[in-house]
Amino acid sequence: MSDFQRAREALGARLHRLRADAGLTGREMASRLGWPHSKISKLENGRQTATTADLAAWAEATGRTDLSDALRSDLAGLETHYRSWRRRLAGGHQHVQREAGMEERSAHIVRAYEPTVVPGLLQTPDYARHVLHAAALHQSPRDTDEALRERMRRQELLYESGRCFRFIVWEGALHARVCPPDMLRLQLDRLDGLIGLDTVSIAIIPFSATLPLSLRHGFWIHDRSFVTVETINASLHLDDQADVALYLRAWELYEQVTVTGTDARHVLAAARHALGAI
Structure with missing residues (x-):
């Protein structure tokens, strides 16, 4: 519970x-x-x-x-209820990944905004492993392999007919060195391959965008029911309708300055080129 x-x-x-x-x-x-x-x-x-x-x-x-x-x-x-990471991760990361999967499965439309990292549902195994290792900040039990399997299992939902996953990612997240360059290149290739999938929308806020508001923390909106926000010390579960409406407005503002489709592929190509120049 x-x-x-x-x-x-x-x-x-x-x-x-x-x-x-x-x-x-x-x-x-x-x-x-x-x-x-x-x-x-x-x-x-x-x-x-x-x-x-x-x-x-x-x-x-x-x-x-x-x-x-x-x-x-x-x-x-x-x-604005805190689900502290200290308590949630006391038994490791696997059950947290499983809980996230249950929340995603219960929603028809999932909107995710991430300014610093590729969203978990879009991560390659190697990229995800490095992100999970970075959670050592919390000094939780090391169950990376089990947590990784759960995260990959969550991704099966991307291919279920009738679902809708909409992602907004800031271009900076595509350059962030959370893993070695060769693994990051494969991650960028995966994003390119997901563009055009019927159940998935990937939009990128480019560096050149005139921002309608500053780049805030990442958040996930499940239908219009609740929002999850992750901070360093806790995960927030917000289901007050005024809060949900606020995050939906933020989503819509960010969406106005994104690029998609071919333009998004150009942004990904630029990020890959930057890796090749190293």
Whole structure:
């Protein structure tokens, strides 16, 4: 179970206690709020994320408006919930890769923006191995081979009919020496080969682009349901719709200055040429 789900269940348990302390049954609470009884059950059992309006109504219905701020604080911890790498990687990288694959499989459209590295779903095995080795920063168990197999297994989704994977990569990521030049060349060849695949869109922000906003951290948008953002110390799970909408706007702004198709191939060719000049 993720840290996010644990926190949502903890909030649900708190809502249950408030209702019980007020002497209300679930059906009485639903009637008082004008909600379906199923919503009461989902909120209390951590199967639905409450909104700020839901929490305000709950506090008022139970006569505990003094707890409104505390409930909103709990919700804020959900909406920008840290899944710390220290805890997530305590057992190694394999289960993290498997969890990412489950999230990708549950989505119809996955949008990924990466300014510093080729996205994991597009990586060659050699490139991916070097990226995973770089995670030694966290001093986690070394299960690189197992994690690599999971990352390669995730890539099978790229070829499933009906799926849509859209990637935006800054040109600088194509030059970043996260692996030896010969391996980077093969990585660039793979990107070239994926351009035109029915289920995949690869767009590149070239060095020459006039940026609509500065190059921010990478992020992944799963449908319009949630966003994942990786920082040095944690992975953020954002499912508040205002946050999702914000990241979609950022995506659209970046997309406006990308090149695709033949123009993207020219950018890849330039990156390969730079490697050959070494």
